[in-house]
Amino acid sequence: MDLKQLACFVAVSEELNFHRAARRMHISQPPFSRQIANLESAVGVTLLERSPQSVRLTEAGAALLPIARQMLQLAASAPGVAQRAARGEIGRLRVGFVGSTIFTKVPPSVGAFRRRYPEVDVSLTQLTVAKQVARLLSEELDVGIIRQSITHPELSTFSLFKEAFYVVLPAHHPLASRSALSLKDLSEERFVSFSRHEAPAIYEQMLQLCDAAGFSPNIVQEADPMSTVVGLVASGVGVAIVPESMTKLEVLNAVYFPLKETKTFSEFFLAWRSKDTSRTLANFIDVLKDAFREE
Numbered sequence: 001m002d003l004k005q006l007a008c009f010v011a012v013s014e015e016l017n018f019h020r021a022a023r024r025m026h027i028s029q030p031p032f033s034r035q036i037a038n039l040e041s042a043v044g045v046t047l048l049e050r051s052p053q054s055v056r057l058t059e060a061g062a063a064l065l066p067i068a069r070q071m072l073q074l075a076a077s078a079p080g081v082a083q084r085a086a087r088g089e090i091g092r093l094r095v096g097f098v099g100s101t102i103f104t105k106v107p108p109s110v111g112a113f114r115r116r117y118p119e120v121d122v123s124l125t126q127l128t129v130a131k132q133v134a135r136l137l138s139e140e141l142d143v144g145i146i147r148q149s150i151t152h153p154e155l156s157t158f159s160l161f162k163e164a165f166y167v168v169l170p171a172h173h174p175l176a177s178r179s180a181l182s183l184k185d186l187s188e189e190r191f192v193s194f195s196r197h198e199a200p201a202i203y204e205q206m207l208q209l210c211d212a213a214g215f216s217p218n219i220v221q222e223a224d225p226m227s228t229v230v231g232l233v234a235s236g237v238g239v240a241i242v243p244e245s246m247t248k249l250e251v252l253n254a255v256y257f258p259l260k261e262t263k264t265f266s267e268f269f270l271a272w273r274s275k276d277t278s279r280t281l282a283n284f285i286d287v288l289k290d291a292f293r294e295e
Helices: 003-015 018-024 029-043 059-086 099-103 106-116 129-137 200-212 226-234 244-248 279-293
Strands: 048-050 055-057 090-097 119-126 143-146 155-163 165-170 190-194 218-223 240-243 254-258 266-273
Touching: 003 018, 003 029, 003 059, 018 029, 055 059, 059 090, 090 099, 090 129, 090 279, 099 106, 099 226, 099 244, 106 119, 106 279, 129 143, 129 155, 129 266, 143 279, 155 279, 165 226, 165 244, 190 200, 190 226, 190 240, 200 240, 200 266, 218 226, 226 240, 226 254, 240 244, 266 279
Parallel strands: 090 119, 090 143, 190 218
Antiparallel strands: 048 055, 143 266, 155 266, 165 240, 165 254
16 A cells, blocks of 8 residues: 555545546546555555446545555655754754753743744753763763853853852841852851752852852852842851852842942853753753844
């Protein structure tokens, strides 16, 4: 059974006349009749009852007709599907992200990708950097959005953007009346920190910032996610150093201040398997690159 036979069968089923159906298929009637005979031989049943006056479908022919139409439609659409897949316009994309990503331009950029490629199924999963790396390597994830640079022979990365660090204080704190703060002003403070296990890059950068200011922070509590850190500060547990994007999180009784004389930045990266040739992945990377290139 082939597509030519199915096309002839559909034509005669709709025309109920071999001569008209053959003319519709642009072939002479004898070869047309052979196509139908070959199809009936292939399926092993009679599909059409013929008489000098009429042609009608058998029960088997009526059952086959909708399937034949569907198969022809699928065959006709197959080249377009393959071409769209080659252009990355259909398919799926599994994206990992760290929690603080939601406070950046990444979510609207992902939204822009969805609008540009509506037939791509994008799934988003919040994961730590370590878990994203593991899933990238096991091919359970296609691309990760992380807050630290990684070096691995099987992975490629691209820096999306950098952001400065801010201090977050309880609103009633004596230093809250200032317009800006130096890290040295915080040397005697109790600190709330991001979890060293969940956010190692941010944790290490906080230690480096404090060390450069001449002191070691008195960390009284670690927390995750970042919103919890800000909430703990608002409740008076201590102060915290947070990336600038966290200042978009409005928490009652928490105030943010830019740090003076600090040139350390938190950096977001895209990470993906170097050998992944997916056009859908390439399109996603291009959309995000363009979004942050415009800044």
